[in-house]
Structure formats: structure tokens, C-alpha cells
Amino acid sequence: MPHGTVIRELHMTINRRAVVSLALFGAPLAALAGKKGALCHPLFGQLAFETVDDDWVRGGDVRFTSGFDTTLIKSLFVPQIVGMPRSTDGAINTGNIQFHSHAHAQLLAAFEQIEQQGLLRKMVSFGGARFQPRLRKPVDGEGRKLLSRTPSNHSFGTAFDVNARDGKYGATARVFAAIFEANGFLWGGAAFNDPMHFEVKTFIGSQALPTFRCPTGA
Numbered sequence: 001m002p003h004g005t006v007i008r009e010l011h012m013t014i015n016r017r018a019v020v021s022l023a024l025f026g027a028p029l030a031a032l033a034g035k036k037g038a039l040c041h042p043l044f045g046q047l048a049f050e051t052v053d054d055d056w057v058r059g060g061d062v063r064f065t066s067g068f069d070t071t072l073i074k075s076l077f078v079p080q081i082v083g084m085p086r087s088t089d090g091a092i093n094t095g096n097i098q099f100h101s102h103a104h105a106q107l108l109a110a111f112e113q114i115e116q117q118g119l120l121r122k123m124v125s126f127g128g129a130r131f132q133p134r135l136r137k138p139v140d141g142e143g144r145k146l147l148s149r150t151p152s153n154h155s156f157g158t159a160f161d162v163n164a165r166d167g168k169y170g171a172t173a174r175v176f177a178a179i180f181e182a183n184g185f186l187w188g189g190a191a192f193n194d195p196m197h198f199e200v201k202t203f204i205g206s207q208a209l210p211t212f213r214c215p216t217g218a
Ligand SMILES: [Zn+2]
Pocket: 128, 154, 159, 160, 161, 196, 197, 198
């Protein structure tokens, strides 16, 4: 493991003062755990997690401690995105993404329909389809960045962002909404003012999991 990686992981886990005390006294890492959280996810049921940072941080990394099987997030090749820029860094997609295996078939079906309907040329970027367990990064109506204590759906390999690089916060992704919705996805533009964002609403097909009924208000 390169030296830089070790340092980065230490900083993700513990703060600077803790590094010093760790070095001086050999404090156990377990004593420096982050904040604990829980939620009922409509696809996966009751989940527990903890923050990697030692306090709540907007968009901060999390670790699932129960209720979510991360091994179900598997590699998937999507031929239609080969050569397309990713969302944030603009790096070029190879076609391989990390996505929840129960939703592989419906994502491939949606992309085939997008291609068949001649809409692929309107997709300028595709990203966020990877295992990235972190908290949400909500923005209010005036563009203020808000803290959320709920994991993003990008944490579950069930979400992706389309046309984040269109200069309009993904507004041009509207053209794909009907096709993705017909294949079991929810469009963030209609649901919560995040038009680049799509996520699995229901698993479709033979491997479908039951949709959990979370208590209202949970
Ligand atoms: Zn998103």
C-alpha cells in the first residue's frame, strides 16, 4: 500500500489530535468510532451505519454496520456509455460500472431503449454508478448547502447521474426520464429537484426483492 494511501485513510478515520494521541499513547482505533445512524430504506429495509468522520459532515463517508449486503453491488458493462465523460472529473467511461446486481437487467434494458429511440446522442455524461457510501448533499431552494444525516442512494449502487456536465445541473436529462421510469427508476427531477439524478425505485425481474414498508415518518 503506498504511503499516501495510509495517511489519507488515517485522516478519513480520525482527526489530527487523535493521530497525535494515537502516536503517543497507542489509543485503540475502536475508541474513535464515528456517529451512528439508522434508517428504513424502501428497497432494503432497516439499515444501520456509522460515519467515517468523528462527527456529521455534509456528504461524509459512511460504513454500513448491518442490514445492507455490499457484496450484491457488482460490476456491469453498459456498452452505450463507452467513451462518454463521467459526471464530476470528466474522465471517460470504459463502460464498466458498479451497480446493484438486482437492477442490472433493468438498467441495460433502459439503455437499449434509449439507443433504439435515437436518444443516446443527447446523453453528454454518465456517472455516480459506483459503490460510494456517503451521506447526502442536499441543497435548498436558494442553493444553500445543507447537512443530511441520511446516506445517499449512491451508497447502495442503485443511483446514477445523467448530464451533470450540461452546464444546467442536469436539466437536459429530462428527455430520458420516461424511459428510466418505465424500467423501475425514479427521476430526481420530478421527485426532489435534482434532474441529473436517477435511482432504483423498484427492482424488476426474476431476482426482485420485496419492497419494504417503512413506518411513515421514519
Ligand atoms: Zn445523484
